[in-house]
Amino acid sequence: MGAKRLLWVGSALKDLRACPREARRELGFDLRRFQADEMPRDWKPVSSLGAGVVEIRVHTGGEFRLMYIAKFAEGIYVLHVFQKKSRKTSSGDIAVARARLAEVRRARKVS
Numbered sequence: 001m002g003a004k005r006l007l008w009v010g011s012a013l014k015d016l017r018a019c020p021r022e023a024r025r026e027l028g029f030d031l032r033r034f035q036a037d038e039m040p041r042d043w044k045p046v047s048s049l050g051a052g053v054v055e056i057r058v059h060t061g062g063e064f065r066l067m068y069i070a071k072f073a074e075g076i077y078v079l080h081v082f083q084k085k086s087r088k089t090s091s092g093d094i095a096v097a098r099a100r101l102a103e104v105r106r107a108r109k110v111s
Contacts, residue, residue: 003035005075009100015081016066023064027081030056031066034076049097053079065089067097069104077104 016024030040034056046053052071058064063084070076080097084090 007075007077009077009079009104012078012081019064020061022060023058026058026060027056027066049101
């Protein structure tokens with residue numbers, strides 16, 4: 001079976017590209033692992049956003065996160081990529097991921 005397709009929501013791809021080189025490399029490596037049916041090296045479920053939302057965690061030159069949902073047949077929806085600046089994920093980053101997840105759900109109902 002081939003790799004699962006990546007579907008970028010909102011500015012997620014642009015945000016990934018804006019990360020420092022090493023963070024991009026690490027996040028990309030873990031995304032490719034997941035596409036190949038392996039788990040990322042450091043991840044956790046984000047139950048506050050809903051079932052199936054996962055956060056990849058990278059600790060290189062700062063804390064970087066990539067949130068995705070992969071429970072839909074069409075592929076892996078990358079919801080949000082950001083640098084974490086404090087121990088707790090900011091309410092703004094949670095709001096962005098929540099809005100993009102709602103956008104995915106609305107688009108799936110229409111098609």
